[in-house]
Amino acid sequence: MEFGERVKAVRTGAGLTQEQFASRLGVTRQAVSNWENGRNLPDIEVVIAISQTFGVSLDELILGGEDMTRKTGEQNDMADKLIRDGSEGRWMRMSLTMSIVGAVLIVVAAVLAVVAEISVSYVDASGMLHEDFWLVPVSYACAAAGVLVVLANFVAQLRRRKRLTGSYGPLGR
Template identity: 90%
Template structure:
């Protein structure tokens, strides 16, 4: 049984119309119709609400009490969607972390460059030169590392977009 058929079975066994069912879940009747007809799948939050509201286990609702592959070899679209959503969430968190690290490295490089520019070098009474010479190369290294991290993140995003949509154009 497909996910849409399971949703319809839950709704009809509760004796509800699509409108009543939608109202109890906080969605539109059209959303319920789309789920039941296999045109769309709900988000995980809605699936959990459906499970709690109608007392059906998530295993039964998502997998139908079966393995993820049916006799016909067809995969379970709801389980596939949940796997894709989880993967997408992990990818977005990693990409955000890389962007933050790259930006922080560039900010540190900028601060070090400003400090190096404004630092005073002097020769003390014993003839020793006091200079913060290390600030300049460390600043360059931080800037290069920050740009590299941002560039790697950008290329990874382009490759992921191409793999998912088949082109580098933004998905609409």
């Protein structure tokens, strides 16, 4: 039994119309119709709400109940969606972290460049030059590292998009 059929069985078992079922879950009737007809799948929060509201175990709702083992070649659409969503969440967190690290490195580079520009260099009484010479190369290194991290993140996103969709997006066909 597909996920949509399980949702429909829960709804009809409770004696509810799609409209009433949707109202209890805080979604639209069209969303319920799409789930039942296999056109769309709900988010995990909604699946949990269905489980709690109608007293159905998550195993039964997601995996299909008593016989939860997959037959060869049989797909479990909801379980696959949950796996994809988890993978997507991890990917998004990693991508966000890379973007933040790159941005921080670029900001640090800019701050070091400004400090190098306004720092005072002088020659003391013994003829020794005093200056913060290390600021400029460290600034360049931070800028280069920041740009590399942001560029690596961009390339990784393009490769992931290519792997998932078969194209690099609207311009990359």
